[in-house]
Amino acid sequence: MIYFDNAATTQTSPAVAEKLADMLCNEFANPASVSKLGLLAEKEIRKSADCLSRGIHAKPEEIYFTSGGTEGDNWAVFGTAAGYHRRGKHLITTQTEHPAVKNPMKALEEQGYEVTWLGVDEKGYVDVEELKNAIRPDTILVSIILVNNETGIIQDVQKLGSIIKEKNSAILFHVDAVQAFGKYPIDVQKMKIDMLTMSGHKIHGPKGTGMLYMKNGLHVKPLLLGGGQQKGQRAGTENAPGAAALAMAAEACFQDMDKNAAHVLQIKKALQEGIFSSIEDVRVNGDSLEKASPYVLNMTFAGVRSEVLLHALEQEDIYVSAGSACDSKKKTGSAELTAMGYSFEEIEGTIRFSFSRYNTVEEAELCVEKLKKIVPFLRKYNR
Amino acid sequence: MEEKVLIAKYGEVAMRGNNFAMFISQLVATIRKNLREEGEFYVVKEQGRLVIESRGGEMDYDRLIPKVEPIFGLVGLCPGVKTIDQSIETLCQVSLHHMQELFPTEKISFKVVAKRANKKYPLTSQEVATEVGGYLLERMPNLSVDVHHPDIILRVELRNDAYVYSKVIPTFGGLPMGSSGKAISLLSGGIDSPVATWMMAKRGVAVEGVYFHSPPYTSEWAKQKVEDLAERLSCFTGEFRLHVVPFTEVQLYLLDHVPHDKLTIFLKRAMMRTAQKIAEREKALALITGDSVGQVSSQTLQGLHAINAAVGGIPVLRPLAGMDKQEIVDMARKIGTFDISIRPYEDCCTIFVAKHPETRPKTSVIERIESRLTELDALLEKALEEAECIVKG
Numbered sequence: 001m002i003y004f005d006n007a008a009t010t011q012t013s014p015a016v017a018e019k020l021a022d023m024l025c026n027e028f029a030n031p032a033s034v035s036k037l038g039l040l041a042e043k044e045i046r047k048s049a050d051c052l053s054r055g056i057h058a059k060p061e062e063i064y065f066t067s068g069g070t071e072g073d074n075w076a077v078f079g080t081a082a083g084y085h086r087r088g089k090h091l092i093t094t095q096t097e098h099p100a101v102k103n104p105m106k107a108l109e110e111q112g113y114e115v116t117w118l119g120v121d122e123k124g125y126v127d128v129e130e131l132k133n134a135i136r137p138d139t140i141l142v143s144i145i146l147v148n149n150e151t152g153i154i155q156d157v158q159k160l161g162s163i164i165k166e167k168n169s170a171i172l173f174h175v176d177a178v179q180a181f182g183k184y185p186i187d188v189q190k191m192k193i194d195m196l197t198m199s200g201h202k203i204h205g206p207k208g209t210g211m212l213y214m215k216n217g218l219h220v221k222p223l224l225l226g227g228g229q230q231k232g233q234r235a236g237t238e239n240a241p242g243a244a245a246l247a248m249a250a251e252a253c254f255q256d257m258d259k260n261a262a263h264v265l266q267i268k269k270a271l272q273e274g275i276f277s278s279i280e281d282v283r284v285n286g287d288s289l290e291k292a293s294p295y296v297l298n299m300t301f302a303g304v305r306s307e308v309l310l311h312a313l314e315q316e317d318i319y320v321s322a323g324s325a326c327d328s329k330k331k332t333g334s335a336e337l338t339a340m341g342y343s344f345e346e347i348e349g350t351i352r353f354s355f356s357r358y359n360t361v362e363e364a365e366l367c368v369e370k371l372k373k374i375v376p377f378l379r380k381y382n383r
Numbered sequence: 384m385e386e387k388v389l390i391a392k393y394g395e396v397a398m399r400g401n402n403f404a405m406f407i408s409q410l411v412a413t414i415r416k417n418l419r420e421e422g423e424f425y426v427v428k429e430q431g432r433l434v435i436e437s438r439g440g441e442m443d444y445d446r447l448i449p450k451v452e453p454i455f456g457l458v459g460l461c462p463g464v465k466t467i468d469q470s471i472e473t474l475c476q477v478s479l480h481h482m483q484e485l486f487p488t489e490k491i492s493f494k495v496v497a498k499r500a501n502k503k504y505p506l507t508s509q510e511v512a513t514e515v516g517g518y519l520l521e522r523m524p525n526l527s528v529d530v531h532h533p534d535i536i537l538r539v540e541l542r543n544d545a546y547v548y549s550k551v552i553p554t555f556g557g558l559p560m561g562s563s564g565k566a567i568s569l570l571s572g573g574i575d576s577p578v579a580t581w582m583m584a585k586r587g588v589a590v591e592g593v594y595f596h597s598p599p600y601t602s603e604w605a606k607q608k609v610e611d612l613a614e615r616l617s618c619f620t621g622e623f624r625l626h627v628v629p630f631t632e633v634q635l636y637l638l639d640h641v642p643h644d645k646l647t648i649f650l651k652r653a654m655m656r657t658a659q660k661i662a663e664r665e666k667a668l669a670l671i672t673g674d675s676v677g678q679v680s681s682q683t684l685q686g687l688h689a690i691n692a693a694v695g696g697i698p699v700l701r702p703l704a705g706m707d708k709q710e711i712v713d714m715a716r717k718i719g720t721f722d723i724s725i726r727p728y729e730d731c732c733t734i735f736v737a738k739h740p741e742t743r744p745k746t747s748v749i750e751r752i753e754s755r756l757t758e759l760d761a762l763l764e765k766a767l768e769e770a771e772c773i774v775k776g
Contacts, residue, residue, distance in 0.1 A: 311599030378599075381638055381734055 002318040002363045007149055007179060007296055007354035013204040016249045020206055023241035031238045032229060041240040048247035055254045057187045058213050064234050065243050068210035069178040072197030073100035075212055076174040079220035080141040081108050088138025094118045094126055095339035097145050101176055123287050124153040124340050128163060135167040142173050147180040150336040150352055151286030152296025161192030178202055182253025183295055188213060205249030209242040264355040265294035267364045271353060272297055274368030279375050285337055298323060301349040304378040309351055312374045318367055323350025385477045387442040388465045389435040390548060391451060394458035394556055406559045410456050413621035416776060417450040429542050430500060453619045455585055456559035463548025469541055471506060475518035478537060478547050482519055492529035499541040515539055558587030560620040565589040567662045568671035569654060572609045575673030575703055577720040578711050582702040583671050584620050591665060593658050595630035610773060611723050617776030626661055628770040633762045634735055640756055644741045647681045648749055652693035653763060659694045660767050669698040676704050680740040689744040
């Protein structure tokens with residue numbers, strides 16, 4: 001099997017799975033328990049928060065454990081709206097956010113909030129001037145995705161953060177770092193980030209784990225109320241095994257961040273260049289090898305349908321994602337590519353390859369070999 | 384001792400003399416199969432009905448009834464009480480418990496109808512009814528008697544054991560599977576074909592499905608959808624066999640060799656021919672399709688004629704021929720296939736669908752073109768050989 005769909009989810013690393021299973025079976029106590037066992041579990045959580053915070057230059061008490069990316073994004077958006085609506089009801093985000101940010105924003109629009117949706121250029125970058133002009137005195141939140149999940153382009157968050165704070169230092173800056181965490185260096189202080197969302201299963205951690213970094217002193221309201229866990233900010237029995245496994249997965253990524261990036265870049269390069277040299281009428285969406293995330297390659301194969309190509313690769317035991325739904329009646333192309341200015345016809349035939357440290361250059365070469373046969377075959381029958 | 388039971392009444396089956404015993408045991412087997420995950424149940428044969436008893440005594444009717452309700456051959460389900468002790472005192476008490484549980488306070492009119500298969504019983508049916516009715520009236524002030532138009536009829540039946548019930552849930556009727564021979568149904572995964580399959584299965588036809596799988600143009604999810612439809616259909620029939628035929632090569636060959644506006648007709652002919660071959664192999668006597676006249680371009684009478692001509696003497700049953708789309712949709716909802724059918728993994732490729740398909744194909748023209756398709760027979764033969772059979776239920 002060649003698994004090139006790591007932006008969707010990753011294989012849990014065996015060491016992490018072992019740690020998780022061990023804690024579930026042996027160190028399963030509720031960290032809220034006042035017994036010695038509870039303390040052991042609490043220590044694991046503290047250790048995990050310490051590890052995660054170190055990786056993004058935050059403090060351990062600024063780490064809140066969540067169920068994953070969707071919860072973090074929802075919390076940041078809804079929690080800010082609920083906590084800061086007296087100061088203003090204006091929010092800013094981009095047209096290329098993940099639905100976990102987009103849909104809460106849309107829900108707020110229905111509740112009477114105003115949202116400015118920043119457009120992007122043909123590569124997918126936010127226009128700095130457009131952001132500057134969008135900021136108002138009543139703006140309470142700017143939410144921007146760091147590494148785009150479909151195209152892998154990296155927003156210049158440090159620059160965007162500075163602009164936001166220069167124009168209005170009271171605005172909270174949320175960054176969806178689900179595809180960036182552990183793969184791209186993050187410094188919440190330099191980048192002036194107030195909240196940052198990550199998810200465990202994208203970095204070889206367990207599904208159902210994640211974290212929201214929230215800077216000290218914010219008045220973001222909790223989504224979940226209950227037994228007052230995590231300083232009352234996120235109720236629910238704390239998932240000590242999940243937190244420990246998450247931290248372990250993150251630690252592995254932090255340690256080898258450069259090495260892993262270089263490794264997947266070789267894979268991406270082999271695939272991208274291999275495709276370009278052997279198949280005509282193909283296009284990379286996003287930015288160049290040097291500038292985009294090495295973990296994602298988004299390409300359009302003119303004259304084929306995404307889903308058919310996906311299934312044809314699946315017959316060869318190669319797994320990727322489709323960039324557009326195949327239902328030609330509905331014409332639903334990827335929102336990201338649409339925002340980048342592509343028509344539905346131009347989006348058709350888009351495939352996302354996404355890599356992990358477990359992939360190899362040989363796999364990329366094999367994938368090119370298969371594509372060389374499949375794409376012309378499918379094109380022959382396309383009308 | 385009283386015990387809650389579910390009484391399943393069967394209809395037309397009882398009139399089919401010779402195979403009666405076989406059909407009854409088939410009904411029993413299907414009930415057992417459908418209840419497999421709900422716990423352990425006995426199915427006891429009584430005259431004209433099957434009595435479902437729980438080994439543990441628990442009867443969760445809300446879960447059990449939807450599982451038994453679909454089975455063809457049953458005409459009604461009655462949640463009731465069974466007692467082995469048939470003394471009139473016990474019958475009165477059992478009836479009281481039953482009525483108190485169902486109608487604790489609500490003001491309703493009722494009458495009691497008693498029946499005794501056990502003619503040695505010391506009281507006549509009428510006497511049993513009078514005794515039970517009087518006993519209930521004395522103890523439940525919310526009840527009143529109305530012999531002509533009662534809100535409910537409490538039935539007391541004395542058979543090998545005695546049964547008390549007051550509600551009959553009508554079911555689909557029909558005949559148990561296999562009582563009318565076997566047929567092969569072309570299942571597409573759409574809304575229509577499962578309904579057509581269901582209608583013929585209802586008449587006792589033992590239906591096997593055939594699905595044409597065309598990877599990479601159709602996905603594993605599309606195939607799973609058809610398997611799930613087969614699973615749902617097996618709730619009615621007991622078992623459902625699905626033949627999955629790999630059809631990509633045939634489709635691409637036709638795409639290459641026939642006029643695009645007539646492609647659908649050729650594809651459907653190829654499918655019908657393959658289904659006929661399967662019918663011969665499986666000793667089935669008919670084909671079933673979900674065609675509804677005029678619904679899509681290939682379902683004009685000209686289209687149906689050209690498609691039908693591909694198969695020889697085998698009858699092609701089209702139970703939906705005269706139905707409107709809405710009627711078919713309503714039926715699909717009723718039998719629980721609609722929600723499966725509308726899952727969004729239709730043929731993901733439009734390359735096999737013409738923008739302006741021929742609506743009035745001439746059979747003679749189609750056949751002339753087909754006679755030049757020299758490789759088609761071999762490809763169909765190969766597809767048939769590679770077909771897999773999946774058994775659901």
